[in-house]
Amino acid sequence: xxxxxxxKVLVLGDSGVGKSSLVHLLCQxxxxxxxxxxxxxxxxxxxxxxxxxxxxxKTYYIELWDVGGSVGSSSSVKSTRAxxxxxxxxxxxxxxxxxxxxxxxxxxxxxxxxxxxxSPTGVIVSNGDYDREQFAENPVPLLLIGTKFDQIPENKRxxxxxxxxxxxxxxxxxxxxxxxxxxxxxSLKFSLST
Amino acid sequence: xxxLPLNISIILSQVLFFGFGWLxxxxxxxKDYEVRQYVVQVVFSVTFAFSCTMFELIxxxxxxxxxxxxxxxxxxxxxxxxxxxxxxxxxIGYFVVSNIRLLQRQRLLFACxxxxxxxxxxxxxxxxxxxxxxKHGILxxxxxxxxxxxxxxxxxxxxxxxxxxxxPYTYMSYFLRNVTDSDILALERRLLQTMDMIVSxxxxxxxxxxxxxxxxxxxxxxxxxxxMIKSVTSTQAGSENLSLIQQEVDALxxxxxxxxxxxxxxxxxxxxxxxxxxFQGKYFNFLGYFxxxxxxxxxxxATINIVFDRVGKTDPVTRGIEITVNYLGIxxxxxxxxxxxxxxxxxxxxxxxxxxxxxxxxxxxxxxxxMYFVSSVLLMRMSMPLEYRSIVSEVLGELxxxxxxxxxxxxxxxxxxxxxxxxxxxxxxxxxxxMAL
Numbered sequence: 001x002x003x004x005x006x007x008k009v010l011v012l013g014d015s016g017v018g019k020s021s022l023v024h025l026l027c028q029x030x031x032x033x034x035x036x037x038x039x040x041x042x043x044x045x046x047x048x049x050x051x052x053x054x055x056x057x058k059t060y061y062i063e064l065w066d067v068g069g070s071v072g073s074s075s076s077v078k079s080t081r082a083x084x085x086x087x088x089x090x091x092x093x094x095x096x097x098x099x100x101x102x103x104x105x106x107x108x109x110x111x112x113x114x115x116x117x118x119s120p121t122g123v124i125v126s127n128g129d130y131d132r133e134q135f136a137e138n139p140v141p142l143l144l145i146g147t148k149f150d151q152i153p154e155n156k157r158x159x160x161x162x163x164x165x166x167x168x169x170x171x172x173x174x175x176x177x178x179x180x181x182x183x184x185x186x187s188l189k190f191s192l193s194t
Numbered sequence: 195x196x197x198l199p200l201n202i203s204i205i206l207s208q209v210l211f212f213g214f215g216w217l218x219x220x221x222x223x224x225k226d227y228e229v230r231q232y233v234v235q236v237v238f239s240v241t242f243a244f245s246c247t248m249f250e251l252i253x254x255x256x257x258x259x260x261x262x263x264x265x266x267x268x269x270x271x272x273x274x275x276x277x278x279x280x281x282x283x284x285x286i287g288y289f290v291v292s293n294i295r296l297l298q299r300q301r302l303l304f305a306c307x308x309x310x311x312x313x314x315x316x317x318x319x320x321x322x323x324x325x326x327x328x329k330h331g332i333l334x335x336x337x338x339x340x341x342x343x344x345x346x347x348x349x350x351x352x353x354x355x356x357x358x359x360x361x362p363y364t365y366m367s368y369f370l371r372n373v374t375d376s377d378i379l380a381l382e383r384r385l386l387q388t389m390d391m392i393v394s395x396x397x398x399x400x401x402x403x404x405x406x407x408x409x410x411x412x413x414x415x416x417x418x419x420x421x422m423i424k425s426v427t428s429t430q431a432g433s434e435n436l437s438l439i440q441q442e443v444d445a446l447x448x449x450x451x452x453x454x455x456x457x458x459x460x461x462x463x464x465x466x467x468x469x470x471x472x473f474q475g476k477y478f479n480f481l482g483y484f485x486x487x488x489x490x491x492x493x494x495x496a497t498i499n500i501v502f503d504r505v506g507k508t509d510p511v512t513r514g515i516e517i518t519v520n521y522l523g524i525x526x527x528x529x530x531x532x533x534x535x536x537x538x539x540x541x542x543x544x545x546x547x548x549x550x551x552x553x554x555x556x557x558x559x560x561x562x563x564x565m566y567f568v569s570s571v572l573l574m575r576m577s578m579p580l581e582y583r584s585i586v587s588e589v590l591g592e593l594x595x596x597x598x599x600x601x602x603x604x605x606x607x608x609x610x611x612x613x614x615x616x617x618x619x620x621x622x623x624x625x626x627x628x629m630a631l
Binding site: 018025039040041042043044045046047061063065074076077079080083084 | 382385386389392393397399400402404447450451453454455457458459461462465576
């Protein structure tokens with residue numbers, strides 16, 4: 001096997017939003033039949049052909065680190081979780097479109113993960129308040145995914161889309177809306193820093 | 195003459211308690227979730243409000259403040275019983291059924307079925323216990339109170355027993371194991387190593403699968419007898435290999451979960467050690483010694499009561515203190531736990547923090563809280579001097595109060611002794627587990 005570079009991506013979000021289902025879908029191409037609570041961190045691997053079909057084609061292993069828990073966990077749980085946040089190449093933030101609080105908690109999740117980043121520009125002094133400036137300098141790409149869109153009644157859908165548009169602005173992200181046939185994935189908002 | 199303002203003050207305080215319950219619900223219990231079913235919040239706040247009012251009425255009773263209390267007592271009691279026996283169990287059943295996908299369609303029907311099952315067992319509860327005298331009719335209030343009382347007293351005794359033992363154990367720093375930073379770092383390194391091993395094995399699986407898939411594609415293009423045999427044998431070997439690696443991965447994942455929980459435990463212990471060096475920590479440590487003496491005394495008294503067939507006569511103040519202490523003991527414990535309990539309580543904690551089950555958990559909490567309060571009133575009645583007993587007896591009917599006290603003592607003893615055993619085993623097991631490298 002040729003040497004394949006390591007790509008580590010964190011998957012963060014509140015309990016029950018569908019992170020494990022998402023990771024399973026991305027890596028195994030099947031829907032997760034019996035989701036259960038994630039204790040600690042569960043990793044899965046996706047083989048991705050970068051620039052497929054071009055002469056630069058390269059096969060990467062994308063490691064998806066699905067970190068369980070809630071933002072309100074005790075400090076001992078948080079300091080243990082911090083172990084997983086080292087040398088991260090990207091972060092996927094997952095929120096449940098039927099639960100507003102999970103979207104709000106994404107700010108705290110991203111702060112938690114980015115504070116532990118060892119890069120010098122990543123030194124952030126935070127007291128929990130959100131500051132858009134922090135994300136302007138952020139070297140780590142963020143991807144925002146909203147789940148369970150199909151469970152929102154028809155009349156509320158435009159309101160939800162509005163809300164998520166604001167959310168992606170806050171993260172300095174561009175918005176791409178994808179509707180997928182299966183239940184889990186709905187809209188992908190992309191954030192790429194310079 | 196001053197009846198009216200007092201009546202109003204009771205109603206006002208009920209509204210106040212309702213408000214507290216509402217706020218507590220929003221700020222603490224449902225901090226991370228969106229409240230979609232407001233009925234849960236209402237039910238919780240109502241239960242909270244009426245439970246607190248019962249306590250308030252007892253205090254008024256002792257102070258001799260109110261004379262139309264009889265009305266309030268009756269009202270309060272009826273409402274609480276209505277809520278605890280009809281409303282809350284029904285909603286618990288309803289929300290549990292809603293979570294099960296199969297039964298979703300006929301939610302209401304199944305919820306009613308669950309409720310009827312609950313009522314059946316609830317009624318059956320009266321048989322083995324000598325709680326009623328034959329004078330009472332089937333639908334009298336004594337029937338309901340007696341059963342609620344049994345459940346509530348059992349619950350109280352269990353929690354008291356555990357709290358009485360656990361409180362000094364957590365407060366006293368004597369029991370804190372020595373944890374150094376290097377211990378924690380070593381465990382974290384092991385955890386990350388395990389994760390890396392999981393990753394590399396999963397990469398192998400993914401690559402092997404991909405190769406098999408590609409080979410499968412090629413196979414479809416190849417013909418010839420010999421090629422077919424070759425492909426069959428190689429895929430068989432491939433899939434056997436895969437299942438072997440998958441088993442290894444499963445074992446490693448289990449290990450990583452264990453390591454994670456152990457690390458959390460060590461971090462928590464380290465924080466407690468740091469806390470114990472502060473002024474507050476030293477104060478709680480002192481309290482711990484005090485509580486351990488108190489706990490030993492309580493166990494001793496409970497044994498004496500049972501052996502000598504006595505009924506304990508404590509004054510309501512002591513009872514009140516007891517209940518608060520045990521409640522605090524449990525509160526404190528929820529955040530600082532040990533080894534085996536860590537695994538159980540963390541999984542319980544993770545279980546709680548799911549948006550699906552949060553409704554159910556809150557309702558169960560309301561149920562326990564309500565039953566707890568009703569039974570405390572029951573037990574307090576015995577502790578009150580004769581003058582005050584009259585109205586409570588009038589209201590609660592003629593129940594066999596002695597039985598409840600005896601039952602409390604028995605369950606308390608059992609619970610305390612099992613907690614001691616449990617904590618002893620957990621404490622002993624802990625140092626060996628994470629020292630083994």
